[in-house]
Amino acid sequence: MAVTLKQIAEEAGVSIRTVNRALKEQTGISDVKRQEILEVAAHMGYIPNIAARNLRLRKSNFVGIVTGTNENDIFIRKSHDLQQRLEVHGFFPIVGILQDSPDTARSMLSEWAGMVDTVVLFAWRNWLPEDVLVSLPQQFIFVDCTQVPQNCRFHQIKIDRSSGIKDAILFLLESGRSRIVRCGSISDRVVGVENAFRSFRGRSAEKIFIETGGSEFEDGYNLGKALMKSKADAVFFDTDRMAFGFLKYAWEAGIRIPDDIAVVGFDDDPWGNYSCPSLSTVAHPIAEVNGRIVELAERRSASPETIIFPTKFVKRQSV
Numbered sequence: 001m002a003v004t005l006k007q008i009a010e011e012a013g014v015s016i017r018t019v020n021r022a023l024k025e026q027t028g029i030s031d032v033k034r035q036e037i038l039e040v041a042a043h044m045g046y047i048p049n050i051a052a053r054n055l056r057l058r059k060s061n062f063v064g065i066v067t068g069t070n071e072n073d074i075f076i077r078k079s080h081d082l083q084q085r086l087e088v089h090g091f092f093p094i095v096g097i098l099q100d101s102p103d104t105a106r107s108m109l110s111e112w113a114g115m116v117d118t119v120v121l122f123a124w125r126n127w128l129p130e131d132v133l134v135s136l137p138q139q140f141i142f143v144d145c146t147q148v149p150q151n152c153r154f155h156q157i158k159i160d161r162s163s164g165i166k167d168a169i170l171f172l173l174e175s176g177r178s179r180i181v182r183c184g185s186i187s188d189r190v191v192g193v194e195n196a197f198r199s200f201r202g203r204s205a206e207k208i209f210i211e212t213g214g215s216e217f218e219d220g221y222n223l224g225k226a227l228m229k230s231k232a233d234a235v236f237f238d239t240d241r242m243a244f245g246f247l248k249y250a251w252e253a254g255i256r257i258p259d260d261i262a263v264v265g266f267d268d269d270p271w272g273n274y275s276c277p278s279l280s281t282v283a284h285p286i287a288e289v290n291g292r293i294v295e296l297a298e299r300r301s302a303s304p305e306t307i308i309f310p311t312k313f314v315k316r317q318s319v
Helices: 005-012 016-024 031-044 050-057 073-088 102-112 129-133 161-174 187-199 217-222 224-229 240-253 286-299
Strands: 062-067 092-097 116-121 139-143 155-160 179-184 206-211 234-237 262-264 281-283 306-310 312-314
Touching (some): 016 031, 073 286, 092 102, 102 129, 139 286, 155 286, 161 262, 179 187, 217 224, 234 240, 240 262, 286 306
Parallel strands (some): 062 092, 139 155, 155 306, 179 206, 234 262
Antiparallel strands (some): 281 312
16 A cells, blocks of 8 residues: 555654645755654655656656567667667666557556656557547657558657668669669568669669568578579678678688679668678668657657658778
């Protein structure tokens, strides 16, 4: 059972009003008496009702972050960066996991009301946001949630993966590569490759696709023999993990990168700086996205915004 102000007042031998002043650090009470009351409160296990206080002040330094149940390495990097940025700006992140039921999701967000002013959703299901979030008081920001409709009346931050892929493939084409293979199985990688070939105005080049059953290190390694048999002079992997796998195969087989074949990945895994050769890649706009989230948390814009951030081609030694 929660400790009340009345119980603290009785234990300290003062009025409830005096206890209230001590806990809120208000004037009208001596420093000695304030310290006595605070010690009594701490000894009794008093926990302040932060939600109620925030409702009175109409201010909260807490930001909710909603994640999925099976997040990958790139999401962990995004989430960690966001939490660090929020803390630098005086916010405290609270993390919750999105469950499969809309009622459960709404229940969690309802419990955050009064304590959390802004909720950042990195995960969502095929639910209409208006049906789940109606009448909830928080500001909601959907980040890279493809299930959310375009006309949603909440903030949306989207990532244009095709932009960085297009720049990467164009670089390969303009560098004289003429037989470019894309390896993977992630559907949102297609558009960038198509856009690059469509906009290229140089000599004829061939586009090849090798579908894989996964996007991991082993998938890239196991593609090595087939990839070299295709006579490709450049390859784009759907993930850096696959690219690292191929780099190992190339090292074992004596294949020179980028002389024999240029290699580009996707995700900008930190290890890409340290591989030999260092891996060219397409990077997520982590800093830009999280910077905008912090801005929205600070100003609580009433008008919903849809912001699109491009990915970026990062050229290193593998091209």
